[in-house]
Amino acid sequence: MYWLIYLLVVVFALGCFLCGVQFRKQKWGFLIAGYNDLTENQKAQADSQAVSKSMSKCAFWTGVYVLPLGLVLYLLLEEIGDSSIIRIVCALLTLLFVLFIFNEVRKNRSYYSINKD
Numbered sequence: 001m002y003w004l005i006y007l008l009v010v011v012f013a014l015g016c017f018l019c020g021v022q023f024r025k026q027k028w029g030f031l032i033a034g035y036n037d038l039t040e041n042q043k044a045q046a047d048s049q050a051v052s053k054s055m056s057k058c059a060f061w062t063g064v065y066v067l068p069l070g071l072v073l074y075l076l077l078e079e080i081g082d083s084s085i086i087r088i089v090c091a092l093l094t095l096l097f098v099l100f101i102f103n104e105v106r107k108n109r110s111y112y113s114i115n116k117d
Contacts, residue, residue: 002077009070016063023056054108058101065097 022028029035029048032055038046072090075081 002074005077006070006074009066009073013063013066013070016059016066020056020060020063023052023059026052050108054104058104061097061100065093068093 026049032051072086075086076083
């Protein structure tokens with residue numbers, strides 16, 4: 001039954017990669033939180049190319065992050081290797097991923113600010 005969990009992890013990672021490609025092409029903007037709530041004037045003010053590029057990076061690296069977590073999950077469920085080392089590696093991967101997301105948002109926060117009408 002574990003194979004279903006591994007399959008879901010891979011499908012989720014592939015979905016993240018697909019979203020990353022579509023965001024890079026400036027498509028699927030409706031998936032970006034708050035985009036549909038903007039008025040036409042606010043959409044014209046927003047730097048949609050920069051927002052799409054930022055979301056593309058985040059989606060791609062989410063996919064990259066999920067794949068090693070799938071491996072960690074496999075190692076823990078199948079009881080392969082030292083579980084304490086595997087958990088430390090998992091915690092470090094998660095810390096690096098969270099730091100990346102915070103840094104990406106910090107660098108690009110001006111793209112997300114819109115003047116209210």
